[in-house]
Amino acid sequence: MEIKISTNYGNIVLNYLGKKFLPNQQQDNWKNYIQNTFHSMFQISKNKIFSLNQVHGDTFLRSSEISLNDNITMEADAMISDEMNELLVIRTADCVPIAIWSYDIPLIANIHSGWKGTQMGILKKTFFHMKEILFSKGFTNPKFGFAIGPRIAGKDYEIGQDVAEFFKGQNGLSELGNNKFQLDLGSIIQAKIRDIAMNPVIVDFSESTYGSEDWFSHRYKDVGRNLNTVRIES
Numbered sequence: 001m002e003i004k005i006s007t008n009y010g011n012i013v014l015n016y017l018g019k020k021f022l023p024n025q026q027q028d029n030w031k032n033y034i035q036n037t038f039h040s041m042f043q044i045s046k047n048k049i050f051s052l053n054q055v056h057g058d059t060f061l062r063s064s065e066i067s068l069n070d071n072i073t074m075e076a077d078a079m080i081s082d083e084m085n086e087l088l089v090i091r092t093a094d095c096v097p098i099a100i101w102s103y104d105i106p107l108i109a110n111i112h113s114g115w116k117g118t119q120m121g122i123l124k125k126t127f128f129h130m131k132e133i134l135f136s137k138g139f140t141n142p143k144f145g146f147a148i149g150p151r152i153a154g155k156d157y158e159i160g161q162d163v164a165e166f167f168k169g170q171n172g173l174s175e176l177g178n179n180k181f182q183l184d185l186g187s188i189i190q191a192k193i194r195d196i197a198m199n200p201v202i203v204d205f206s207e208s209t210y211g212s213e214d215w216f217s218h219r220y221k222d223v224g225r226n227l228n229t230v231r232i233e234s
Contacts, residue, residue, distance in 0.1 A: 001015070001017075002014065002015050002016075003015075003147070003203065004233070005101070005145060005203075007101070007102075008103070008104075009105065009232070010106070010232050010233055010234050011232070011233040012101045012108065012145070012230065012231075012232060012233075013229075013230070013231050013232075014099055014147050014149075014203075014229070015227075015229040016097075016149050016150060016205070016227075016228050016229075017226065017227045017228075017229075018212070018214045018216055018226045019212075019213065019214055019215065019222075020214060022037075022216075022225070022226075022227065024216065024223060024224035025223055026223045026224075027225075030051060030073070030091065031073045034049060034051045034089050034091075034227065035049045037227070038087055038089065038227075038229070042087070044085065044087050047070065048083075048085060048087060049086075049089065050066050050079055050081070050086065050087065050089065051073070051089045051090075051091070052066075052074060052075065052076050052077065052079065052090075052112075053073045053074060053075045054076075054077050054090070054091060054112045055075050055076070055077065056077065056112075056114050057075070057077050057116070057117065057120065058077070058117060058120035058121055058122040059075070059076040059077060059078070059122075060076060060077070060078035060079065060109070060125060060126045060129065061074060061076045061078070061079055061080070062080050062081070063079060063083065063086050063088070066079065077112040077117050077122055078109060078110065078111040078122055078125075078126045080107070080109045080126065080129065080130060081109075081232075082105070082107045082108075082133070083106070083232075084106055084232050084233075084234040085231060085234060086231060086232070087229055087230075087231045088108065088110035088229065088230050088231065089110070089227055089228070089229045090110045090111065090112045090227075090228045090229075091112070091225040091227060091228075092112060092149070092150075092151065092209075092226045092228060093209065093216045093217055093218040093222060093225050093226060094114075094151060094152040094157070094209050094210070094217050094218045094219055095113060095114035095185075096112075096113045096114070096148060096149070096151040096186060096189055097110065097150075097151070097228035098110075098111040098123060098146060099111075099147040099228070099230040100127060100144060100145070100146055101145045101230070102134060102143070102144055103142075103143040103144070104134060104139050104143060105134065105139070106232050107130055108230050108231070108232055109130060109230075110229070110230045111123060111126055113185070113189065115166070115183060118185055118188060118189060118192075119166040123189060123192055123193070124192065127196055141198070143201075144197050144200055144201070145200065145201040145202075145203070146197070146200055146202050146203070147204075147205075148186055148189055148190065148203070148204045148205065148206075149205055149207075149226075150207040150208070150214075150215045150226060151185060151186055151207075151208070152185075152210050152217060153184065153208035153210065154172060154174065154182045154183060154187065155208075156211070157182060157184070157185070157210075157219070158180055158181070158182055158183075159180075159182070160181070161179040163183070164181040164183070167183060167188060170191070171187055171188070171191055172185065172186075172187035172188040172191070173188075186204065186206065190204065209226070
């Protein structure tokens with residue numbers, strides 16, 4: 001699935017690849033696999049294809065930082081780029097992929113946000129850094145877009161009391177009884193976007209990974225991973 005969004009400096013290109021394009025298997029080296037896959041698919045140079053060792057944290061990295069450490073896979077859960085034609089790739093299999101872009105200047109981010117990252121504020125931290133970049137360039141009222149990709153639906157995501165405590169009172173948490181809850185991370189992330197951004201453009205695919213013919217799901221015992229990408233096409 002590919003979506004293109006026009007800006008005054010080029011197109012934001014979002015791609016979401018799941019079961020119809022990728023094998024249902026664990027990869028020995030995700031970085032090499034991702035670079036080989038998208039180099040072949042988009043003819044993008046491998047040194048412009050970025051991925052991470054995702055650790056369910058709240059750390060973001062600039063693509064320039066990743067380039068300086070090209071011989072290792074760096075640990076983080078979000079990436080930011082201000083370069084044309086750099087591809088930022090996030091792996092998911094129930095967690096939420098969130099792409100962010102600026103309408104004012106070339107600036108994008110790609111975020112992996114499970115319940116831990118959502119609770120720790122990885123979206124807010126990444127977005128505020130992007131906003132600081134815009135402010136430093138004189139944009140006092142920047143316009144941002146957000147895309148929330150395929151993820152597990154709330155009806156398919158049961159959690160216990162320990163996790164529910166982090167989301168108490170938030171729209172997206174439903175109590176089932178017996179200390180069991182359902183968590184709709186997509187709804188929670190939508191609300192967080194509206195809290196931090198003024199008049200955001202939000203694209204929400206609202207597709208559940210669980211039991212899907214199109215998307216890999218960890219809870220459904222798939223071992224493959226969905227690849228969620230964003231780039232600026234000149």
